[in-house]
Amino acid sequence: MQEYLLSMKGICKSFSGVQVLKDVHLEVKPGTVHSLMGENGAGKSTLMKCLFGIYRQDAGEFFLDGQAFNFTDPKHALENGVSMVHQELNQVIQRTISDNIWLGRYPVKRFFVDEKKMRADTLALFAKLNIHLDPDTMLHTLSVSQRQMVEIAKAVSYDAKVIVLDEPTSSLTDKEVDMLFDIIKVLKGQGVGVIYISHKMDEIFRISDYVTVLRDGKYIGTDSIQNLTIEHVVNMMVGRDLEDRFPPKTNEPGSVHMSVRNVSTKYEPQVTDVNFDLRRGEILGIAGLVGAGRTELLEAIFGTRTLLSGEVQIDGKLIKNNNPHVAIKNRFAYLTEERRETGIYPLSDITFNTTIANVAAYRNKLGLLRKDMMEKDTDQQIKAMRIKTPGKREPIRSLSGGNQQKVIIGRWLLTNPDILLLDEPTRGIDVGAKYEIYQLIIKLAQSGRSVIVVSSEMPELIGITNRILVMSNGRMAGIVDTDKTTQTEIFHLSTKYLNNSREAEV
Amino acid sequence: MTALSIGKIRAMSKEQWKELFVKNAIYIVILAIIAFIIISEPAFLSFTVFRNILTQSAVRLILAFGVGGIIITQGTDLSLGRSVGFAAVIAGSLLQRADYASRFYPDLVALPLVVPLLLACAVSAFFSAINGWVVAKFKIHPFLATLGMMITLYGVLSIYFASGAPGPQPIGGFDTRYTEFVIGSTFGIPHLVIYAAIVSVIVWVLWNKTTFGKNLYAVGGNPEAAKVSGVNVSKTIILVYIMAGVLYGIGGFLEAARIGSANNGTGFGYELDAIAACVVGGISFSGGIGKVSGAITGVLMFTIISYGMTFIGMDQYYQYIIKGAIIVAAVALDAKKYIKKT
Numbered sequence: 001m002q003e004y005l006l007s008m009k010g011i012c013k014s015f016s017g018v019q020v021l022k023d024v025h026l027e028v029k030p031g032t033v034h035s036l037m038g039e040n041g042a043g044k045s046t047l048m049k050c051l052f053g054i055y056r057q058d059a060g061e062f063f064l065d066g067q068a069f070n071f072t073d074p075k076h077a078l079e080n081g082v083s084m085v086h087q088e089l090n091q092v093i094q095r096t097i098s099d100n101i102w103l104g105r106y107p108v109k110r111f112f113v114d115e116k117k118m119r120a121d122t123l124a125l126f127a128k129l130n131i132h133l134d135p136d137t138m139l140h141t142l143s144v145s146q147r148q149m150v151e152i153a154k155a156v157s158y159d160a161k162v163i164v165l166d167e168p169t170s171s172l173t174d175k176e177v178d179m180l181f182d183i184i185k186v187l188k189g190q191g192v193g194v195i196y197i198s199h200k201m202d203e204i205f206r207i208s209d210y211v212t213v214l215r216d217g218k219y220i221g222t223d224s225i226q227n228l229t230i231e232h233v234v235n236m237m238v239g240r241d242l243e244d245r246f247p248p249k250t251n252e253p254g255s256v257h258m259s260v261r262n263v264s265t266k267y268e269p270q271v272t273d274v275n276f277d278l279r280r281g282e283i284l285g286i287a288g289l290v291g292a293g294r295t296e297l298l299e300a301i302f303g304t305r306t307l308l309s310g311e312v313q314i315d316g317k318l319i320k321n322n323n324p325h326v327a328i329k330n331r332f333a334y335l336t337e338e339r340r341e342t343g344i345y346p347l348s349d350i351t352f353n354t355t356i357a358n359v360a361a362y363r364n365k366l367g368l369l370r371k372d373m374m375e376k377d378t379d380q381q382i383k384a385m386r387i388k389t390p391g392k393r394e395p396i397r398s399l400s401g402g403n404q405q406k407v408i409i410g411r412w413l414l415t416n417p418d419i420l421l422l423d424e425p426t427r428g429i430d431v432g433a434k435y436e437i438y439q440l441i442i443k444l445a446q447s448g449r450s451v452i453v454v455s456s457e458m459p460e461l462i463g464i465t466n467r468i469l470v471m472s473n474g475r476m477a478g479i480v481d482t483d484k485t486t487q488t489e490i491f492h493l494s495t496k497y498l499n500n501s502r503e504a505e506v
Numbered sequence: 507m508t509a510l511s512i513g514k515i516r517a518m519s520k521e522q523w524k525e526l527f528v529k530n531a532i533y534i535v536i537l538a539i540i541a542f543i544i545i546s547e548p549a550f551l552s553f554t555v556f557r558n559i560l561t562q563s564a565v566r567l568i569l570a571f572g573v574g575g576i577i578i579t580q581g582t583d584l585s586l587g588r589s590v591g592f593a594a595v596i597a598g599s600l601l602q603r604a605d606y607a608s609r610f611y612p613d614l615v616a617l618p619l620v621v622p623l624l625l626a627c628a629v630s631a632f633f634s635a636i637n638g639w640v641v642a643k644f645k646i647h648p649f650l651a652t653l654g655m656m657i658t659l660y661g662v663l664s665i666y667f668a669s670g671a672p673g674p675q676p677i678g679g680f681d682t683r684y685t686e687f688v689i690g691s692t693f694g695i696p697h698l699v700i701y702a703a704i705v706s707v708i709v710w711v712l713w714n715k716t717t718f719g720k721n722l723y724a725v726g727g728n729p730e731a732a733k734v735s736g737v738n739v740s741k742t743i744i745l746v747y748i749m750a751g752v753l754y755g756i757g758g759f760l761e762a763a764r765i766g767s768a769n770n771g772t773g774f775g776y777e778l779d780a781i782a783a784c785v786v787g788g789i790s791f792s793g794g795i796g797k798v799s800g801a802i803t804g805v806l807m808f809t810i811i812s813y814g815m816t817f818i819g820m821d822q823y824y825q826y827i828i829k830g831a832i833i834v835a836a837v838a839l840d841a842k843k844y845i846k847k848t
């Protein structure tokens with residue numbers, strides 16, 4: 001038997017010139033749990049996508065039982081005993097548990113599906129894993145943790161040698177986490193290797209045998225859990241170096257501009273009881289893990305998410321952003337996180353993309369739109385924002401990510417906003433363009449506008465903001481002064497309400 | 507419902523009542539309409555009416571099963587009506603009385619009934635298979651793929667229709683074996699009802715007891731999950747269209763004899779009735795959900811309403827308004843279950 005079930009050696013991957021994985025190593029021994037850690041965007045999911053053949057690595061090799069291989073797709077991996085249980089479960093929720101487990105390989109007896117065998121096999125499988133569920137239960141009636149168990153059982157039914165669990169506990173209660181860990185222990189006992197991706201330190205130290213840390217796509221190190229402390233791992237994750245990648249903060253926060261009081265949202269994923277003041281000319285960062293409610297907080301302020309309670313005041317006056325239309329009238333602007341999904345109109349030209357949020361301003365007396373005015377403003381924005389494009393009639397799709405982002409920021413500036421909500425403004429943008437966007441944000445704050453920036457990159461938050469609000473599991477874990485804080489402190493805050501809070505609510 | 511004890515009903519909150527009401531609103535409305543019909547015309551509650559409704563539902567139900575399977579895969583089929591028309595013209599042209607004056611094929615011998623039936627099914631299945639292939643391989647939206655097929659089929663069907671010996675004339679004068687087979691009855695049970703029952707059982711078995719059926723629901727519910735689990739998604743989609751084609755063939759064969767004639771306009775618009783019945787019966791356009799019993803309920807409800815409204819002498823145009831409103835309400839209520847609130 002090989003020492004390692006699965007090894008990844010020197011994996012490199014880049015997307016349009018940006019290196020997202022650089023010489024990454026990971027080795028999984030049978031019957032162990034190997035945790036993979038790193039901040040958002042450290043390259044964990046890219047590494048997994050390379051493993052499962054969704055991406056093809058530029059360099060490096062994967063070995064399964066000592067044999068070099070490359071999976072062509074997740075199904076191929078599954079058939080070879082490597083499977084992944086995603087955070088977003090990929091299941092047919094309209095069907096039963098046993099339908100889902102045996103999907104694609106139903107036992108057939110004389111033309112008909114052998115339901116009896118399916119049921120018996122499912123029960124046998126569940127017995128092995130100590131899962132107590134009726135195989136005929138519809139999946140949509142199960143809790144997330146139960147669905148997760150079904151997915152793990154499915155992986156086991158394919159004789160899985162290696163199972164990847166991607167943030168499996170992100171929506172589980174403590175009790176459910178215990179149940180999951182029991183199953184993981186059973187798997188370990190059967191010689192299965194588990195790759196465990198999570199941000200939660202206490203869990204990592206409870207369940208892992210080894211930890212590997214990635215940062216900015218780089219391999220930082222691997223060690224046995226006995227040799228590590230939480231401090232140690234956090235330092236590996238956040239690093240200590242802050243290079244000179246940010247323009248000087250020349251903005252000066254003034255009096256209170258916007259007050260957010262006791263804001264909670266009505267529907268899942270929820271934000272609970274958020275309070276903060278935003279000062280005029282301030283850049284306020286929002287930090288937190290994926291799913292901490294950062295985007296949801298911006299949506300609540302901008303009026304695309306229904307409030308349960310709480311209020312927002314501008315200069316001491318109560319305002320109600322019931323929908324984006326009102327929010328824009330109240331001089332808010334919201335740059336969304338998913339540029340491709342909710343930001344650009346890919347096939348339309350730059351003029352359309354620049355003027356669309358403010359299109360009513362270009363009507364002439366007859367109510368028809370004045371193309372000349374629209375094009376004039378677009379030209380102005382192209383110049384002011386230094387957008388690199390052959391012309392204003394290019395479809396925005398043909399521009400680079402950074403230039404698309406500038407167009408969208410330009411779009412919002414035309415609405416003459418007072419408060420800018422920017423969600424991951426530099427995601428997927430190369431380093432040079434990032435600097436320009438930082439400059440732009442600081443310039444906007446300098447001109448007396450107030451800015452909220454959500455970002456998963458801690459160096460970025462520390463580099464450009466005045467204060468940082470840290471979200472944790474839908475709640476506000478604290479606000480820190482950027483000059484006085486450390487990445488370690490922010491990281492600790494961002495895990496403050498993990499696990500326990502859900503139990504507390506119940 | 508059996509689990510609902512009186513205590514539980516009492517314990518239900520306002521929210522829960524509201525949810526129960528919204529969930530079943532469409533049935534409540536339909537039952538109210540039926541109650542209204544019965545109150546205005548108590549004679550509606552009679553065996554004859556019951557039998558007529560079942561007979562009128564038979565062909566619709568067979569067609570609804572065809573398009574219902576497609577809807578489960580998140581598809582739709584606009585070419586249903588033309589496909590039924592083609593099948594009707596084929597069956598009719600091959601089954602005319604020997605002594606009928608303007609026969610489509612003047613010298614044709616009397617064929618066993620099964621030959622025209624199989625031919626009608628084969629032709630419908632062939633064109634439907636093309637629909638499935640285009641949808642599965644080229645990822646064209648089923649609305650557009652079948653819209654194209656609907657128009658194409660009308661062309662092909664009309665060319666065939668015009669090619670008969672008497673030229674483009676309605677095809678009638680059917681062989682009595684054929685009409686007896688379709689519109690006769692045995693022990694007082696109309697044959698059409700028997701055929702619809704047989705088809706229902708077969709479709710139920712196919713949807714629920716075979717690998718094809720299970721794959722059908724999986725592909726409709728979450729194509730990505732099905733693919734990753736090794737289901738041949740394209741094959742499943744093509745198969746469900748072929749199955750639909752066969753059912754349209756049967757429907758066309760029965761429809762010609764039921765009406766007593768066939769021409770190139772036969773079946774026009776039938777797709778809308780069939781799709782509407784499926785939707786009202788809970789076969790969801792979002793895919794992966796739908797039962798045989800749902801299709802039966804949907805078809806019966808629609809037939810009862812249109813029969814009943816005619817029975818009490820309601821103007822046909824008012825009937826259209828009510829039917830249209832029911833369809834939109836059914837879809838809106840269905841969608842309401844899946845809209846994510848933010």
